[in-house]
Amino acid sequence: MLFNTIDFAIFLPIVFLLYWFATNNNRKVQNILLVLASYVFYGWWDWRFLSLILFSTLVDYTVGLGLQNQNNNRKRKLLLWTSILVNIGFLGFFKYFNFFLDNFIQAFSLFGVQIQGSSLNIILPVGISFYTFQTLSYTIDVYKRKIEPTRDFIAFTAFVSFFPQLVAGPIERASNLLPQFLKERNFKYANAVVGLKQILWGLFKKVVIADNCAYFADIIFSNSEYYSGSTLVLGALFFTFQIYGDFSGYSDIAIGTARLFGFRLMQNFAFPYFSRDIAEFWRRWHISLSTWFRDYLYIPLGGSRGGMLKRIRNTLIIFIVSGFWHCANWTFIVWGALNAIYFLPLLVTRNNRRNIEIVAYNSVFPTFRELGAILLTFILTVFAWIFFRAENISHAMDYISTIFSKSFFDEVSFWGYKYARILYFLIPAFIIVEWIGRKGQFAIEKIGLTWKRPFRWLLYAVIVFLIGILMRTNETPFIYFQF
Amino acid sequence: MSNRREIGRFFRMLLKFIPFIIVAYGILLLGWGNNIPLYFRGNLNYRIESKGHAFTRFKEVKTIGKVDILFLGSSHTYRGFDVRLFQEMGYKVFNLGSSSQTPIQTNILLNRYLDKLRPEIVFYEVNLPDFSSDGVEASLDVIANDWVDWEAIKMAFKINHLKTYNTLFYGYIYEMLGFKAKHDEPLEKLGEKYIKGGYVEKKLTYNKRLDARLRGVILNQDQLEVFESIIAKLKKKKIKFYLVQAPVTTSYYNSLTYAKDFDSLMRTYGNYLNFNEIMHLNDTLDFFDAHHLNQIGVEKFNKELIGRFFNQKRN
Numbered sequence: 001m002l003f004n005t006i007d008f009a010i011f012l013p014i015v016f017l018l019y020w021f022a023t024n025n026n027r028k029v030q031n032i033l034l035v036l037a038s039y040v041f042y043g044w045w046d047w048r049f050l051s052l053i054l055f056s057t058l059v060d061y062t063v064g065l066g067l068q069n070q071n072n073n074r075k076r077k078l079l080l081w082t083s084i085l086v087n088i089g090f091l092g093f094f095k096y097f098n099f100f101l102d103n104f105i106q107a108f109s110l111f112g113v114q115i116q117g118s119s120l121n122i123i124l125p126v127g128i129s130f131y132t133f134q135t136l137s138y139t140i141d142v143y144k145r146k147i148e149p150t151r152d153f154i155a156f157t158a159f160v161s162f163f164p165q166l167v168a169g170p171i172e173r174a175s176n177l178l179p180q181f182l183k184e185r186n187f188k189y190a191n192a193v194v195g196l197k198q199i200l201w202g203l204f205k206k207v208v209i210a211d212n213c214a215y216f217a218d219i220i221f222s223n224s225e226y227y228s229g230s231t232l233v234l235g236a237l238f239f240t241f242q243i244y245g246d247f248s249g250y251s252d253i254a255i256g257t258a259r260l261f262g263f264r265l266m267q268n269f270a271f272p273y274f275s276r277d278i279a280e281f282w283r284r285w286h287i288s289l290s291t292w293f294r295d296y297l298y299i300p301l302g303g304s305r306g307g308m309l310k311r312i313r314n315t316l317i318i319f320i321v322s323g324f325w326h327c328a329n330w331t332f333i334v335w336g337a338l339n340a341i342y343f344l345p346l347l348v349t350r351n352n353r354r355n356i357e358i359v360a361y362n363s364v365f366p367t368f369r370e371l372g373a374i375l376l377t378f379i380l381t382v383f384a385w386i387f388f389r390a391e392n393i394s395h396a397m398d399y400i401s402t403i404f405s406k407s408f409f410d411e412v413s414f415w416g417y418k419y420a421r422i423l424y425f426l427i428p429a430f431i432i433v434e435w436i437g438r439k440g441q442f443a444i445e446k447i448g449l450t451w452k453r454p455f456r457w458l459l460y461a462v463i464v465f466l467i468g469i470l471m472r473t474n475e476t477p478f479i480y481f482q483f
Numbered sequence: 484m485s486n487r488r489e490i491g492r493f494f495r496m497l498l499k500f501i502p503f504i505i506v507a508y509g510i511l512l513l514g515w516g517n518n519i520p521l522y523f524r525g526n527l528n529y530r531i532e533s534k535g536h537a538f539t540r541f542k543e544v545k546t547i548g549k550v551d552i553l554f555l556g557s558s559h560t561y562r563g564f565d566v567r568l569f570q571e572m573g574y575k576v577f578n579l580g581s582s583s584q585t586p587i588q589t590n591i592l593l594n595r596y597l598d599k600l601r602p603e604i605v606f607y608e609v610n611l612p613d614f615s616s617d618g619v620e621a622s623l624d625v626i627a628n629d630w631v632d633w634e635a636i637k638m639a640f641k642i643n644h645l646k647t648y649n650t651l652f653y654g655y656i657y658e659m660l661g662f663k664a665k666h667d668e669p670l671e672k673l674g675e676k677y678i679k680g681g682y683v684e685k686k687l688t689y690n691k692r693l694d695a696r697l698r699g700v701i702l703n704q705d706q707l708e709v710f711e712s713i714i715a716k717l718k719k720k721k722i723k724f725y726l727v728q729a730p731v732t733t734s735y736y737n738s739l740t741y742a743k744d745f746d747s748l749m750r751t752y753g754n755y756l757n758f759n760e761i762m763h764l765n766d767t768l769d770f771f772d773a774h775h776l777n778q779i780g781v782e783k784f785n786k787e788l789i790g791r792f793f794n795q796k797r798n
Contacts, residue, residue, distance in 0.1 A: 020486070187486045418522050460504070
């Protein structure tokens with residue numbers, strides 16, 4: 001089920017009403033309801049893959065309990081590896097099998113050895129990269145004795161399959177989310193109102209900003225050989241806002257929805273396009289994934305301990321694995337590597353933690369220096385997104401070489417150009433709102449809090465109106481569903 | 484208890500917020516529709532006096548009573564059945580075609596005007612592209628040029644598209660504020676002349692598009708269901724009806740996949756004549772574009788039709 005559909009608009013209020021009115025605020029009944037709702041939500045897409053989630057849940061629940069009862073280190077390690085192999089095994093088969101097979105065959109063919117083998121027709125289960133990482137965090141934390149395993153199977157199942165964040169995150173840690181399933185939830189008016197606001201803003205980002213940008217980005221990327229360099233720059237910019245609106249919009253809807261049920265999920269995006277360097281960008285973009293890799297890969301590899309060479313190696317691994325996590329395609333590996341290249345000078349000069357707080361925290365406008373740093377970071381990010389969006393490496397290289405050709409100075413022109421002009425108003429307006437609201441968890445969280453109610457509501461009415469008038473009417477899935 | 488109080492507060496807020504949003508939405512919609520250029524309007528397309536003189540046709544139909552013959556269908560109808568040729572035969576006729584009219588729009592127009600017009604014969608122009616359409620664009624034409632009533636609301640729910648809902652809401656406000664009453668469409672505009680009785684005569688031009696890409700149009704089941712209810716309605720009222728497929732250029736006709744299946748299907752509903760199989764017109768000289776007859780083509784087509792259905796002038 002997609003957040004931006006009528007199905008979800010009907011599903012959510014039904015679950016909400018049942019949750020608060022039909023369960024007598026009994027935590028266990030509420031958890032059962034959430035599990036059922038989550039399985040319906042996921043099964044709406046393809047019920048067959050529910051068995052994968054259920055199997056992962058059973059394995060990790062059992063492993064968790066086994067780890068608690070076991071003091072023998074070897075046996076504990078064995079249990080942990082069972083969980084890792086099952087989860088990564090599923091991920092590896094469904095997501096990476098064809099990639100490795102094709103590359104294996106190609107590599108041998110370079111040496112004149114022909115190997116017979118054909119790709120399998122594998123359907124990638126939606127959200128597999130997200131829920132496997134979430135459930136892995138549980139077994140790893142239990143193994144490290146950071147958290148106690150739970151005996152409450154329903155609560156654990158609800159933690160693994162919680163529908164707001166099941167298919168595209170935020171990838172929650174067991175230490176944050178699981179305890180919330182184990183204690184009583186109370187309805188808080190203020191919390192629910194913030195949740196509704198976050199859903200509204202997320203929906204706006206997805207259906208107005210992302211989907212409109214996507215329409216034109218798709219036209220330009222799909223026909224890039226016919227367009228000038230200047231048009232391709234515009235295409236890359238459209239994609240830049242598409243991916244941000246799409247993914248951060250999804251995260252906002254997920255976090256807002258969770259709030260309606262009394263849950264607090266972690267912030268996943270913190271205005272990344274206002275970052276002053278790439279290190280800051282990665283602290284603000286897809287935070288739940290970056291911190292997952294930090295905690296469960298970078299630190300176990302040695303993290304910042306050891307010499308500079310080891311830190312560089314660890315950083316390279318993290319970025320490349322992160323790129324590969326997104327999709328089994330060389331373009332994503334290059335995208336990850338490119339970000340590592342952007343990052344390494346900051347690491348070597350020990351400037352990677354220079355910009356922690358949001359830019360211009362105590363002022364309205366950034367300084368010229370900050371503005372320059374934001375623009376430079378933004379340009380580097382846009383450039384990297386070309387690899388993320390391109391069909392393959394040669395498409396990306398052709399795209400980039402056209403940008404750096406004489407046609408960069410040609411007039412912008414593409415099919416449907418006239419209709420794209422609305423984005424010249426929408427995107428700057430969107431940036432302004434995001435800038436004003438950059439100190440909040442999401443842009444409109446604090447905007448208008450001191451205004452009189454009619455004016456504050458008018459702001460929300462304008463957002464609702466813009467959604468109604470400018471949303472693309474064909475249902476477009478979220479980009480990260482494919483990962 | 485605290486939970487109940489907080490939830491109660493939340494629902495009380497929603498009870499105030501939702502009406503506020505509806506009113507604000509309407510005001511913003513009106514401002515947007517009146518001031519924003521057409522290509523920026525997104526999911527709002529309210530165009531009074533659009534092509535095909537629908538505004539004048541719907542205005543005229545309200546002023547007439549019983550007719551002998553009623554024509555229904557898309558632009559192939561209001562550009563394809565010249566009412567003057569039938570009037571010369573002594574028949575009182577009305578052409579109730581509208582742009583891209585699908586069965587969903589035909590149904591709403593019949594609900595509005597059938598009892599008033601009480602036709603003896605209905606010529607219902609059917610074609611595969613309109614039966615495969617979602618009916619969104621055609622609904623906008625009917626909403627903007629006729630009125631917003633319960634039938635229009637039912638149509639919007641049937642189509643279930645944001646553009647139709649927005650246009651309906653805008654149309655309701657526009658009518659309520661009296662803006663629509665001030666409109667008056669010229670009988671001649673953009674090389675087209677409205678002929679009393681609903682026909683639109685276009686200045687004679689010739690088709691230059693002789694190629695047509697293959698179009699895999701597939702029947703829309705919703706449209707077929709509504710079509711069946713129209714047939715049932717006509718039968719119930721004992722109105723004689725003929726299903727007609729008007730001529731289009733050969734290249735256009737050949738580009739439609741499943742055209743033969745459509746013929747077979749239509750024959751199951753009653754008297755059906757596909758004039759693409761009966762007549763052989765010239766793709767250039769008898770049409771002004773790929774699927775609309777010019778005046779020369781219309782006269783040939785109408786004479787053929789009259790010859791088949793009407794042996795003599797009516798006294």
